[in-house]
Amino acid sequence: MKNGYCRGCGSVLQSEDRNKPGFIPAEARERSGPLVCQRCFRVTHYNEIGSTNPDPNLIRENITKAITLSDLLVLVVDFSDLTGSLPVWSGFLGDKPYLLVLNKIDLLPERTKTEEVTNYAASYVQHIGLKAPKAICAVSGLKEKGITALKERLQKATASGTKIAILGVSNVGKSSLVKSILNKEGADFGPTISRFPGTTMGLSNWSIFKGRNTLIDTPGLNPGDRFSDRLCTKCASLLLPERKIQQKLWGIKPGKGLIVGGLVGLESLTESEVVVISFASPELMIHRTDNSKIRALLDDQPDWLNPCCDSCRRKIEWVTETITLQPNSDLAISGLGWLSFRRETASLRMTIPSGIRWEIRPAVIGKKE
Ligand SMILES: Nc1nc2c(ncn2[C@@H]2O[C@H](COP(=O)(O)OP(=O)(O)OP(=O)(O)O)[C@@H](O)[C@H]2O)c(=O)[nH]1
Ligand SMILES: [Mg+2]
Ligand SMILES: [Zn+2]
Ligand SMILES: [Zn+2]
Incomplete structure (x- = not known):
């Protein structure tokens, strides 16, 4: 039987072990439309994640692979947790150019201007010794704010036919960002999103700009030193x-x-x-x-x-x-x-x-x- 990948989380599909990533009942493979694993199905429809966790070594391997395959990196961070979502990337970016995306900007406190956080992020990048991004974009993947401006940046910063890796620690909203870009293009299917860290397990490719570029959604790095990394998925x-x-x-x-x-x-x-x-x-x-x-x-x-x-x-x-x-x-x-x-x-x-x-x-x- 052909394996293939889950369209929601990027796991290799398998029908042998329901406790391992990518499990799909054999009969569900006959369904029409994009195939998703049981874990993605359950989290999307019932908000239950179960206990299948991604393998941290495989996550790092996948992230490195996505970086190698791409000409441009999009590093997604949570503006409300720069400490937990940014410094951990210093060893990963290599020579590739990157855009820094401050996500969840809809959660900014009342009366705070977006520029305050964007300016702060620029000086924080210097403060922690990370190389400078090509640009900093503030967005909300959930509310689809700042997405059109980000799309323009992506188009300007890439050549036709190249890949763009979407990177970030778990739960910063990488998959939501991919989905919001796809929504703007009228697509009706996107990666699985959930409030549980570790939703995306493998790599998945998403064609954008009428096939000009490909976005690669990646699994979230687990820095290990956030509260959410130390607690069970539910408490996190x-x-x-x-x-x-x-x-x-x-x-x-x-x-x-x-x-x-x-x-x-x-x-x-x-x-x-x-x-x-x-x-x-x-x-x-x-x-x-x-x-x-x-x-x-x-x-x-x-x-x-x-x-x-x-x-x-x-x-x-x-x-x-x-x-x-x-x-x-x-x-x-x-x-x-x-x-x-x-x-x-x-x-x-x-x-x-x-x-x-x-x-x-x-x-x-x-x-x-
Ligand atoms: N308020 C707010 N929540 C967001 C935003 N983007 C994502 N979220 C929420 O953050 C949680 C994680 O979103 P995902 O898109 O699954 O995050 P991810 O980075 O792909 O996570 P992993 O696949 O686990 O690494 C979900 O509950 C989303 O609804 C945003 O712009 N604003
Ligand atoms: Mg994800
Ligand atoms: Zn899946
Ligand atoms: Zn707990």
Whole structure:
């Protein structure tokens, strides 16, 4: 029987093992239209991903292959998690030119201009030592914003007959971006999209501009140091912001601190009140409390903190660090959001699961004093 590939996720189709990628019941192969594996079918129709996970080595192999095959790379990042979606690419891009696409721009906080984030991303690329992109485009794959401008860029930056690889860490919206480009061209079928990280498992080719170029959708790299990389697929999907990033002002008096999403504790060691603005998904619970209660709350994880499942919780190993933030700097935590410190130098004790990437960087958005 001929194998072929799943049109949704790029897995090699097989009818032998339902727990392995690309499973399709033998009878379903007779259906007309594009063939999709059972996992793609279930996630699209029932929003269930099951437990078949992509093999990390195969993902890296596929990403390298897509880069080799392409003349232009499109690096998709989530503007709300630059820390978690950009630095990991420094070793991959090689000599190929790339466009940097800031996706999910529909989630920008109210009153924030797109240019603020685009300008910031340009300086962040320099700050982390990544080579400069040919251009930075802000888009929303979901809401199809900025897609026409991106298409024009793609056309200008490529010769006829060349391939374009769509790269990014898992869940940044690569497949959604491919789909939004295809939609603009009137196509009625595109790659599988879901809120669970690891949806795309292999490479899939999509012809655009009436056959002038081919987009290659790729599986998401798992940097391993975001919260979503450390949690089970279900808990990870709950951290995905769905509504506009919320900007919230906090005054933290001496002896007080914050618990962010039941996953990070921040105790103020500063002798005066610290003013902090949190930028995070409105669903993420941020709680202000006494420093003395923070560790116990992290350990106990009461339900009202919206904790992760028991199995994810048992895997957490807490580490504690003392950090200092200068005025106009952000504490960015990979996969959770960021806290912006504006007026005074703040000293904090941070409790965080070991292995999670965090960084202190110049403030991204908002009025700098
Ligand atoms: N708000 C918002 N959500 C988006 C956007 N693009 C994608 N998403 C959501 O992000 C989640 C992941 O989207 P996908 O397109 O499957 O992401 P991916 O990068 O292909 O993920 P993998 O295949 O797992 O690597 C889905 O819940 C999408 O609806 C966007 O522009 N705005
Ligand atoms: Mg995908
Ligand atoms: Zn599939
Ligand atoms: Zn879990």
